Structure formats: C-alpha cells, structure tokens
Amino acid sequence: MKTHLALSLALASLWHRRKVLALVCLTLTLSVSLLLGIQYLRTEVKQSFTTTISGTDLIVGARSGQLNLLLYTVFHIGDATNNIRWSTYQALKNDSRLDWLIPISLGDSYRGYRVVATDENFLKHFRYGRDLPLALAEGIWFTGVFDVVLGAGVARDLGHQTGEKLVLSHGGGRTSFSNHEDTPFTVTGVLEPTGTPVDQAVYIGLAGMEAMHVGWESGVAIPGRTMTLEKAEGRDFVPEAITAAFVGIDRKILTFRLQREINQFAGEPLSAILPGVALSELWRLMGQFERALLGITGFVVITSLIGLIAVLLTLQAQRAHEIAVLRATGASPALIASLYIIECVSLALLACLLALMIGAAGISLASPWLLTSYGLQITLRPLTAPEWGLLASVPVAAALVSLIPALSTWRQSKTLGFGEAADQ
Amino acid sequence: MTSNKLPAQILAAATILTAAPLSANASDNPGTHQHGHAELQVAISNNQVDLIFTSPAYNLLGFEHEARTGEQEASVKETIAWLRTTPLVNTPESSCRIQDADVHYEANTGDDDHRDQGHDHDEKPARHSDIEVSQSLTCSGLEGSNELTTPLTIRFPGLEHLSLEWVWPEGQGSGRLAQGESLFKLTTH
Numbered sequence: 001m002k003t004h005l006a007l008s009l010a011l012a013s014l015w016h017r018r019k020v021l022a023l024v025c026l027t028l029t030l031s032v033s034l035l036l037g038i039q040y041l042r043t044e045v046k047q048s049f050t051t052t053i054s055g056t057d058l059i060v061g062a063r064s065g066q067l068n069l070l071l072y073t074v075f076h077i078g079d080a081t082n083n084i085r086w087s088t089y090q091a092l093k094n095d096s097r098l099d100w101l102i103p104i105s106l107g108d109s110y111r112g113y114r115v116v117a118t119d120e121n122f123l124k125h126f127r128y129g130r131d132l133p134l135a136l137a138e139g140i141w142f143t144g145v146f147d148v149v150l151g152a153g154v155a156r157d158l159g160h161q162t163g164e165k166l167v168l169s170h171g172g173g174r175t176s177f178s179n180h181e182d183t184p185f186t187v188t189g190v191l192e193p194t195g196t197p198v199d200q201a202v203y204i205g206l207a208g209m210e211a212m213h214v215g216w217e218s219g220v221a222i223p224g225r226t227m228t229l230e231k232a233e234g235r236d237f238v239p240e241a242i243t244a245a246f247v248g249i250d251r252k253i254l255t256f257r258l259q260r261e262i263n264q265f266a267g268e269p270l271s272a273i274l275p276g277v278a279l280s281e282l283w284r285l286m287g288q289f290e291r292a293l294l295g296i297t298g299f300v301v302i303t304s305l306i307g308l309i310a311v312l313l314t315l316q317a318q319r320a321h322e323i324a325v326l327r328a329t330g331a332s333p334a335l336i337a338s339l340y341i342i343e344c345v346s347l348a349l350l351a352c353l354l355a356l357m358i359g360a361a362g363i364s365l366a367s368p369w370l371l372t373s374y375g376l377q378i379t380l381r382p383l384t385a386p387e388w389g390l391l392a393s394v395p396v397a398a399a400l401v402s403l404i405p406a407l408s409t410w411r412q413s414k415t416l417g418f419g420e421a422a423d424q
Numbered sequence: 425m426t427s428n429k430l431p432a433q434i435l436a437a438a439t440i441l442t443a444a445p446l447s448a449n450a451s452d453n454p455g456t457h458q459h460g461h462a463e464l465q466v467a468i469s470n471n472q473v474d475l476i477f478t479s480p481a482y483n484l485l486g487f488e489h490e491a492r493t494g495e496q497e498a499s500v501k502e503t504i505a506w507l508r509t510t511p512l513v514n515t516p517e518s519s520c521r522i523q524d525a526d527v528h529y530e531a532n533t534g535d536d537d538h539r540d541q542g543h544d545h546d547e548k549p550a551r552h553s554d555i556e557v558s559q560s561l562t563c564s565g566l567e568g569s570n571e572l573t574t575p576l577t578i579r580f581p582g583l584e585h586l587s588l589e590w591v592w593p594e595g596q597g598s599g600r601l602a603q604g605e606s607l608f609k610l611t612t613h
Contacts, residue, residue, distance in 0.1 A: 050612070054595065253469040255591045256476050276596025276612070277589045 006335055009326075010342035017315060021347060024311045028351035031297075031304040032394055033358045038297045039387055040359065042290050044378045048129075050279045052196045053246075055127030056102075057255050059278075060084070060092065060262055061244035063269035070278040073104055073244045075197050076114045080106060083241035088267050092245065097254055100125045102246040105209050105239060108180075110168045113154050114201040117209035117239075125248055128196045129377070138162055139189030145207045145232050148185035153199035155190040156372065162187050168202075170216065182226040183212040195377030210237035247272075301394065305401050312344065312405045319409075327413055337410035344402030348395040356391075457552040459483065460584035464574065466513055468592040468610075473520065473561040477512050481529060481553045483582040488553045490531045504529060506579070507557045513572050516607070520563035528556040570594075570610040577601050 014021060053074050061069045062082035071077040083105075093101050102125055105117035116122075123134050123141045139162035142149050148168075150160055160166070164187045170178040185204060193199055215226035249255055255274065262272035323336055363380050370376045383391070462479030481488045484503050491497040507527045511520040531553055570592075577586050581603065588599040588608055595612040 057591070057596075251469070252591050252593075253467045253472055253474045255467050255596075256465040256474070256589070260476070274589065274591065274596045276591075277598040280596075280598045280611075 006338050006342060009331075009335075010339045010346065013322075013339060014343050014346060020311065020315070024308055025347050025351050025354070027304045027307055028348065028394075029354040029358065031300045032351050032355035032391070033362075035297045035301050035394075036355055036359055036387065036391060037362070038293055039390055040363070040383075041378065042294065043384065043387075045376060046283060046290075048195055048377045050276075050283055051129045052279065053126075053128060053275050055125070055131055055248065056246045056275050057249040057252065058247040058259060058262070058272045059244060059275055060247055060270055060272045063271050066271070066273040066278045067282060069244065069271055069273050070275060070282070072106065073246070074275065076106075076201060080243045083243055084245070084270060085241055085268060086239055088265070088270070089242055089245055091267065092247070092262070097249065097251070097258060098247050099250045100248040102126060103206060103242045104244045104246065105206055105242045107243070108168050108170060108209070108212075110154070110166060110202045111158065113151070115168055115209070116201045116203050117206045117242075118203060119206060122203065126198070126246065128194050128198065132194070134194065134198065135192045136189045137192045139187070142188050142203065142205050142208070144186075144188075145205060145211050145237065146183060146185045146229060147188045147205065147208070149189040149191060149203040150187055151199040151201045151203070152191050152193035154202055155187075156193075160187055160190075162189060166202075168204075168212065170221075178220060180212040180216075180221075180226075182215075182221065182228055183232075193371055195371050206239050206242070207237035210239045211235075301397075305397055308344065308347070308398065309401045309404055312340065312402065316340075316405045316409060320412075323409065323413055333410045333413040336413050337406040340406035340409060341399055341402045344398045345395050348398030352391055352394055457554065460582065461587065462576070462583055462585075463587045463589070464512065464576065466572070466588065466590045468566065468590065471563050471566045473511075473513060473559075473563055473566070475512055475557075475559050475561070477507075477555075477557040477559075477576070479555055479583065481531065481555050484555055484580050486582060488531070500529075500531070503555075507555070510575060510579075511561050511563075512557060512559055512576060513561070513574050515563050515565060515569060516571055516573055517565060519565050520561045522559055523562055524560040526558045529553070572608055572610065573606045574601065574608070575606065577603055578606055 059069055059073055061073065062080065062084055064081050068078060068081070072080050089101070089103055092098055100121055102121045103118055106114060108115040120141060123136075126134055128134075136149070137152065139149070148166060154160070165184040166187065167179050167181050167184050170180060185208065191198065191203075211227045211232050215222050215224075247258075249258060259272040259274065262270050326336055327333075360380060363378060367378050367380070370378050457480050459480050459482050462477065462483055465476045467474045484507075485496075485499055487496065491500045504527050508525045509522065511522055514520045574586070574588075577583055584603050586601045588601060590597055590599075590610055592610050594610070597611050599608050599611075601608060
C-alpha cells in the first residue's frame with residue numbers, strides 16, 4: 001500500500017514538473033545512447049575487422065613480418081618486399097596436406113584501386129565474416145585472359161557495369177601516366193558487397209597480369225612488342241612469380257607444423273603467418289584507442305548524472321511547500337525521501353528505454369550507409385551481457401545520486417516537527 | 425576512394441608504430457632468441473591437442489652452456505624429464521594425457537667462436553641455445569570448453585612472458601601470459 005502510494009505520488013510529481021524533467025531526460029537519453037552506441041560500435045567494428053578474412057589458415061609470402069604480410073595481402077596497405085617464385089607456389093600446391101591455395105599477385109592499379117591477379121580459387125575458397133563466401137552480384141567470374149571482376153566498392157564508386165572496357169595502370173597510385181592501353185580488360189562480373197577490403201579491388205587472372213606486362217620489361221611499353229587481344233589468343237601465360245598465397249588446411253591440427261615447415265622452406269626464404277593471430281595482434285594495438293573512447297563516453301554519462309542532481313536540488317528548494325503539505329497529511333520522512341529515489345530511477349529507466357529505441361532505429365537506418373560509405377558492416381543484434389550491464393549501471397547510478405536530495409529532504413522533513421507522530 | 429579510408433589510416437598508423445617481429449626458424453636467417461620470453465603454439469581439434477613450445481634454454485635452466493657441475497647436470501636431466509612427462513597445456517580439470525612428446529635441446533659447448541650478442545655472461549662467448557618441445561595430447565572434456573592452463577609460467581621463474589598462439593575449431597587467436605599466470609581463455613580473436 002505504502003509502495004503504491006509512493007509510486008503514484010512520484011509519478012504525479014514527475015508529471016507536474018514534466019517540462020523541466022523532459023529536458024533532463026533528453027540529456028540523459030542522449031548520453032546513454034552515446035555510451036551504448038560507442039560500446040555497440042566498438043564490438044561490431046572489432047567483429048567486422050577481425051573477420052576481414054576467415055577460413056584461411058595460413059598466408060604465405062616472401063620473408064617479412066606478420067603484420068606487413070597481413071596488411072599488404074588482406075588490407076591492400078603497403079607493398080610487398082619481395083615475391084615468391086612460381087616454382088615454390090607449385091611445390092606448395094603439390095603438398096597434399098595443403099587443401100587449397102589462392103595465389104595473389106599485386107603491383108598494378110586501376111584508378112587508385114589495387115589490381116589483384118588470382119584464379120578461380122579466390123571465389124571458391126576465400127571467406128570473410130562468419131565463414132561467408134564471396135558471391136557475384138552480377139555477371140560471372142573471369143574466364144578469359146582480359147576479363148576483370150570488380151569489387152562492389154569499385155563498381156559503385158566508379159559506376160561501372162558488366163561489359164564495360166577498362167584500361168588498368170602500370171604500378172600503384174591514383175593517377176598513373178603509364179597505362180596498359182593496348183590490353184583493355186572487359187568487366188565480366190561485380191562482387192556482392194562484403195564490408196571488407198575485397199570491395200576495394202579489381203580481380204583479374206594471373207594470365208591477364210602476365211599478358212599485359214609483355215613488352216613492358218623495361219618498365220615502359222615498347223610499341224609493337226606489347227600484347228593485343230588477338231596476339232594473346234591461344235597463348236599460355238605462366239607467371240614467374242606471385243606475391244603471396246592464401247592456404248587452407250583441412251587438418252587444422254597441423255597448422256603450426258606446416259607453418260614451421262614453410263618458414264624453413266629450403267628453396268627460398270618464406271614467411272607463413274596465421275591471419276587470425278596477426279589480426280588479433282593488430283587489434284590489440286588499436287585496443288588502446290577504443291578503451292579511451294569508451295572512457296570519454298563514461299565521463300559524458302557522469303556529467304549528465306551530475307546535471308540531474310543539479311536539477312533535483314534546484315527543484316528541492318521549490319518543493320518545501322509541497323513537502324510541508326505531504327507531511328501535514330501524514331506522509332513519513334521516509335516516504336518523502338523515497339519519492340526522490342523513485343523519480344530519479346524512473347527518469348533513468350525512461351532514458352535507457354528511449355536510448356535503446358534511438359539506438360535500434362539509428363543502426364537500422366545507418367547500417368546501409370555505413371556499408372556503402374565506410375565499408376563497415378554493422379548489423380542489428382541483441383545486446384550482449386556487458387552491454388546490458390552498462391545499461392543497467394545508469395539507473396543504479398541514478399538511484400545513488402538521488403540519495404543526495406533524498407537524504408537532505410529526509411533530514412529537513414524530520415525537523416518540520418511532526419516527524420515522531422507520523423512515523424508511529 | 426571513400427570506403428575504408430578510416431580503417432586504412434588507423435592501420436597505416438599502427439604499422440608505423442609496430443616493429444613487426446620477424447618469424448623465427450628461418451631457413452637462412454638465425455632464429456630470434458630473447459631471454460625471458462618463450463612461445464607456445466597450441467592446435468586443438470576435437471579432443472586432440474598438438475603443441476610446440478620454444479624457449480631459450482636460459483629461461484628454463486638458468487644457463488645455456490654445457491652442464492659443468494653435477495648440480496647443473498641434474499637440473500638439465502630433471503627439466504628435460506619434466507618437459508617430456510608433463511602436459512604443457514591442460515584443462516582446468518587436468519584431463520590431458522601425453523600421447524607423444526619430443527624434447528629437443530642442444531647445449532652449446534662453449535668452444536664455438538661465434539660471438540655472443542651483447543649478453544652479459546661470465547663464460548666464454550658462446551652460441552645461444554634453445555629448447556623445443558613438441559607434444560601430442562588427448563584431453564577428455566576439451567570440446568565445449570574454452571579454458572586451458574599451462575604449468576610453464578609457474579614452473580619456470582625465468583619465464584617472464586609466454587606468447588600463446590592457438591588454432592581451435594572456432595578460429596585462430598593469440599594471447600600472452602605473464603610470470604605466475606597459468607589460465608588462458610581461447611577466443612576467436
């Protein structure tokens with residue numbers, strides 16, 4: 001009965017001050033949305049980042065550090081220090097313990113996007129996210145020497161479609177003056193967006209990469225010696241070297257043993273890295289930034305809670321008359337103090353509810369835009385236990401801060417003179 | 425190019441900040457050797473565990489030269505026996521049994537003319553030496569659990585950091601244990 005009375009009194013009091021409290025509630029809602037949003041984005045970005053490549057057990061390249069190898073093969077950042085010989089790739093391919101290999105050859109570009117020379121195994125075996133395969137949004141995977149498949153981001157940004165002809169550039173860089181004009185490539189397909197660096201590259205066959213460099217031995221095209229579509233017909237182009245290879249192993253228990261063997265390969269110095277291990281190390285490096293971000297958001301929530309106390313204390317000064325009336329009608333000091341706590345916690349709960357609604361609406365509206373503009377795949381999912389914990393901490397903190405006005409009111413109302421009688 | 429610009433910048437910054445470690449066991453380069461630091465690689469499939477542990481001998485024995493006193497000889501024998509008979513990773517319930525274990529240790533004899541790399545040893549300049557252990561284990565109750573322990577960081581006070589790398593059905597991951605910490609959680613990343 002007493003609880004019921006306290007609740008109805010508190011709600012009536014909240015309704016009475018709705019204009020001022022709506023503003024307080026808005027501030028609190030915004031800061032809770034920010035806190036929850038940052039935590040949510042942090043886990044989603046981590047998930048999206050650490051699953052940029054999945055299902056690949058080893059990446060094999062020329063001897064280098066694991067982060068360097070990961071960055072240039074998976075993220076298209078930086079350049080390879082050396083290549084690996086085609087014969088080495090063949091030797092690895094003949095090892096029955098390695099189930100599949102995806103060859104990768106880098107070095108050229110198309111209007112600032114990397115050209116990745118590979119084969120059909122890329123489409124067949126490359127996985128990202130939670131074991132998601134690549135798929136073509138339109139067209140087919142390349143089959144001819146001068147066929148090219150575009151990543152979703154390239155097709156979107158440059159507005160290309162299947163059937164168009166592209167001239168790839170020699171070397172990297174956004175504006176290249178040295179273009180493979182004699183060997184235009186035809187777009188045969190466009191990949192589905194993945195939210196990974198796969199979207200930001202164009203894919204050709206190893207033969208295409210080799211063919212377009214015929215006559216370029218001196219670094220520039222020698223007229224008359226370069227390949228043309230007609231000359232390339234029926235010819236077999238075998239590369240001398242590739243940049244790296246993605247490797248899949250069915251018996252995962254052998255991963256470390258195979259890594260060691262490849263690292264000790266007698267033919268040439270190689271590095272085999274575990275992409276998952278390299279990704280987790282890279283994320284650990286960046287972990288400091290995300291923790292700092294969460295810390296700052298925590299302070300935003302604390303600031304709005306302090307704002308809430310300020311408002312409550314201001315209101316308290318104006319409530320002297322109301323409290324006197326409540327006391328005169330028989331309300332105990334404890335009941336009056338509990339009013340503050342109930343009001344404060346209700347406001348916090350309302351703010352949390354609103355923040356959840358804003359967050360859910362925001363993510364569902366912004367996720368297509370984030371994928372297309374930033375390549376970030378953020379999906380709506382149920383909150384995790386730590387996120388619920390973070391959310392629950394807001395009403396708990398609100399209950400704690402409400403103790404300040406509650407205790408002082410309790411003390412004041414006791415001195416009003418009817419304390420003892422009302423308590424009995 | 426608008427997409428991936430932001431992560432690209434962060435990654436570029438990260439590469440500048442990182443001194444990427446070169447992998448050990450090169451076919452033509454000498455392997456890395458860092459006192460106080462060791463590496464444990466664990467591959468898990470069903471209830472099978474395959475592990476490789478590599479450490480400078482100094483971390484486990486306190487010296488890297490050939491055993492010269494009876495005490496040192498006993499210490500080498502005892503350590504190698506321990507490495508051969510103790511599962512280097514275990515479930516919290518200690519359910520792992522060794523199927524196969526191999527300890528590789530070649531103490532340097534000290535008469536090699538190889539120059540020591542600035543370490544402060546009292547004996548003649550000598551090569552570094554490593555201990556490499558590989559074990560195959562069977563652990564019941566491994567499926568469905570993601571917690572493992574290792575006795576290494578408790579058994580060897582000279583081991584300041586143990587780098588962990590693992591491959592398990594959920595994916596690959598890595599971690600690091602400090603001296604005295606024995607429990608680690610397998611996470612995907």
